[in-house]
Amino acid sequence: MKFGEQLRSSIIREYQWYYIDYDALKGDLKNATGPPRPGSAIGHEWTEADETRFVGKLEAELEKVYTKQQVKAMEISRRIAVSEREVNEVVNRLNERGLNEAGPTEEEFMLLEEDLSDIIADVHDLAKFVQLNYTGFYKIIKKHDKMTGWHLRPAFETRLKAKPFYKENYDASVVGLSKLYDLVRTRGNPAKGDSAAGGAQASFIRQTTKYWVHPDNVTELKLIILKHLPVLVFNANKEFEPQDSAITSIYYDNPDTFELYEGRLKKTEGAEAIRLRWYGGMQNETIFVERKTHREDWTGEKSVKARFSMKEKNVNAYMKGELLPPAIFEKARKERKKSDKAIAEDERLASEIQYSVIKKGYRPVCRSFYHRTAFQLPADARVRISLDTELTMVREDNLDGRRRSGDNWRRMDIGIDWPFSQLPPEDVVRFPYAVLEVKLQTQAGQEPPEWVRELISSHLVEAVPKFSKFIHGTAHLFPDRIHLLPYWMPQMDVDIRKPTSHDFGIRRPELSSTTNTSTDDDEDLDSDDEDKAAAAQRHRGPSASGARGTTQNGSSADVEDQTVDLTAVNDEPFPIYDSDDEYDENYEMEEARRVGGWHYYKTLLATKGHALGRGTLTVLHYLVPRPRSTQVDRSARQEMFFGNERIQTKKFRAPPGKKIYVPVRVEPKVYFAAERTFLGWLEYSIYIGTIAATLLNFGDQPTPAQFVISGSYTFLAIATLIYALVVYVYRSRSIRNRKAARYHDRWGPSILCAALFVAVGLNVALEGRIRGIW
Missing domain, CATH: 1.20.58 (Methane Monooxygenase Hydroxylase; Chain G, domain 1)
Incomplete structure (x- = not known):
């Protein structure tokens, strides 16, 4: 409207x-x-x-x-x-x-x-x-x-x-x-206790999901949640200040290879993330050194986040290897505020992180800053909801000759003074949405609370599984060094606001049965094609810019909805992303230039071959006589839904020289399934070969017709073997490289059945002719 x-x-x-x-x-x-x-x-x-x-x-x-x-x-x-x-x-x-x-x-x-x-x-x-x-x-x-x-x-x-x-x-x-x-x-009897407590962890199943929230809906979302969960305040005796909710993290990685970024993006087994975090302003002296380790579900282990604290004045010496872990925990041993076992675990963690940083050349590359509002019942971690607003990522490296952090572990020219207007545009990324994280601990077979299910299915949130601040910030801030992008990057231009899906929102007590104060805030489609991001500017400041997509002709479906609708109508595979099984010559050539040598020349020849093949197919497409499609005017029903303008079909593609990585879940049973399918094809090829050998040796004196029939079955058996081997190698390599390839086989079984039908028909025809039936 x-x-x-x-x-x-x-x-x-x-x-x-x-x-x-x-x-x-x-x-x-x-x-x-x-x-x-x-x-x-x-x-x-x-x-x-x-x-x-x-x-x-x-x-x-x-x-x-x-x-x-x-x-x-x-x-x-x-x-x-x-x-x-x-x-x-x-x-x-x-x-x-x-x-x-x-x-x-x-x-x-x-x-x-x-x-x-x-x-x-x-x-x-x-x-x-x-x-x-x-x-x-x-x-x-x-x-x-x-x-x-x-x-x-x-x-x-x-x-x-x-x-x-x-x-x-x-x-x-x-x-x-x-x-x-x-x-x-x-x-008058609020729950009390340690906010980190939540019962025996072994008896719970933990589920974490992340969502994007448009700035227009942030306040409404907070007000809805606080009616079910209190705001988690760690120091109830202190008056609330804005800096109390500020959280800042410094992420480390190898600036030459970005191996931690790629590992976290691909979710490989054992992928790590190393960060230094503090709460509040820059004057806070307590720094938490954290390591997050990803574990695949099939290993039987859970992904873990371990951390220890240290004084800010010791961070540089620790990261350079000048201060060893035993010296860090010497005071803790004397004060005996923690058990010897806990101190030993912290010391082991500190040693492992220090060894990794020094040996693998990890340096500060990216900073994330945000204000967090957490909702949770004290002493009950079954439902924990956190909302991160004013999310901003900042460069911390010295790669382009500019000394941002220098020899220090963090840059000191900024603090928590959001929106960091003193920074140049290439050093900062202001995320346009808030990030909602819902953590549920429910017993097996138990459903989450009804209000949580209504919240996450409402128009206020947009699910973005596996979203990572570190991944998003690194991909944005290092466009010349990062060539593998997360799947949500191409969707940043799509407006996430949606029409109200069900009766859900803030209501006044006296009008609760009839009135909902939540309104449908569809974006403007004014005649002068105005900018689509005015509302989001409030959180970025008046001078910021950030165009957002919108719907056509007032339709409630956004770009992704149109894509999904067309897929269902046409009943054809229409991938939203350019997946890894599609040959991207720009990406391949960029990778080949970095590797160099014979690999570059081989890739160059392959690229030219692909270009020649596409050109040949294009020429044949126009030269070969075939039925041509006729443009049909839209019906009144189609115009009612889509208007008279062109229907947009969106396929998200990465910029030239880059590739979108779509998360792929890989478990051991996937390898076994590929191997089992390969053995199934081998079994059928053996059956076909057995039929060929039987036909050839059935009589004392094989006739020419039997040679032809047996040869056709033999050729089919060999072709099946070769096809099965090629498909198995392709699938195994794709699984091993965690590619989002097309693992289903659309044509193989159909072609095999058609070839068998032709071979059997040929057999019947020749035998009938020999026996004089026709």
Whole structure:
């Protein structure tokens, strides 16, 4: 839908007089008072008086929106403070009542819960109000610059920074509301205990899934989750500060081979990731050294993440091998705060990491920064949800001659001052979405909670299995050195927002049966083909850019949905990605140039041969007489769904010289299946060869016809053997290299059956002729 229609359909009654008057501003652009200008979108010249009039109206609209946002934010803060006093009063009465004293009633808790639910709905509505107005300002400014030729955007960005209604951070409100709602929901008895505890791990099955969340849906998602799980706060006695949720990690790898990147991307057995992590600001002295090791499921082992802590002042000496692990844990042994066994395990881990870093030449290559909001019941890790926002990846290397980190283990010119505007564009990648991670520990056969299933199937999230911040950042920041890309990279231009799939969202208590405050935020398809990423700009800053895809003709299906729909209709394999079994000459030639020698010349000849073959097939395609397809007009039903424009069929391809790696699950039974299939083909070829030998030796004096029939069966048996061997070698090599190849055999069995039918028919025909039947 167009933005004007979206604005009208998304209006919340309380804010109906405070939204940007988009239609009036849009109409004002068409009322230029200058002389006529042929071919202009507005018909007349746009004069300085017109610009002054329009800017004045725009300033008035900005003041109106900013004032309403400030007043409502203050009102919500006061309501939260009042609710906190009321909740604490009720809880104190509950704790202090005697045996014969009347404590708080269930009705009081229900009233408090309804009041908190109403505040939560207010926070949600305010976030939607801010997002919609920011989008409106962005669009009208862009429309102004395009229609008038006057560039207002740079100047108006300064005005937006002076009245930054779109930069309101609701994290403090979410944390406060979470604590109060948890107290009321548990009737004054919230769960207590170690947040890392979760029962015997051996009796649980752990499932972790990652999702992308559009910035428009982040606040709503937080508010939905806090009604079921409290925000996990490790230091409840400390007032919440934004830096408390900041997490920064420095990832190490070999800058020449990027072997850790490739291992984590391919999920090979034993693939490692080494990182140094700290929580909060740069002044934090505690650094965690972590190693993540991937284990295949068939090994019977689980992927593990082990870590130990050390002081920041010792990190450089440790990474260079000047400080040995026994010296790091000497103080811990003396204080005996940990058992000797735990210290020995940490020391062994420190020795292994130090040995790997020094021997394999690992250096800091990439930094990830984000703010994390975690939701979990203390002492109960069955459901743990974390939401990472403002995710940013930064280069830490010295590869191109620039000394970023230098000899230090991290660069010191940045801290946690997101969005790191002081960095050049080639040094930073600001991820456009938030990352939701859902970790479930359920007993075998047990379903996850109903609200979790509704959440992950809702329109608020987009599943992206095996997403990795390290992989994404490294692939983006080193385009000249990374040639194998993760599968989600080509989808970054596809808008992940979806229409509401079911009745799910934030509701006010009194209107819970009829009203859902969650709105369908389909992107604008305005007549001037405006940019598709206005809403996402709020989290990247006004000056950032990031075009997003959108749907055609208001259709609810995005590019991937269209691809899936066409696949189902045509009933033909239509891969979304260019998989490894397809020959990519650009990628092969780049790899050959890096290797050099005879391998390069062999690849060059193969590339020229492929080009010659494609050219020959193209010429034959046009020269050989064959039935030609006829263009048929669309039916009314097709136009209703797809419109009258060309239906987009998207196949994601990697840039030239690169390749997309699609995750492939490889287990021992896959090898056995390939071998079993090969033995099955051998069995059938032996049967066919036996028939040939029997026909040849059936009589005392074989006839020419028997020689022909036996020869046909013999040729078929040999061809089957060769085909089976070629397919087995291809499959084994693909499995060993973890390629996303086509392992199914579409034509082999059919051709074998057809050849057998021809051989049997030939046998019957010749024998019938010899016996005089025809």
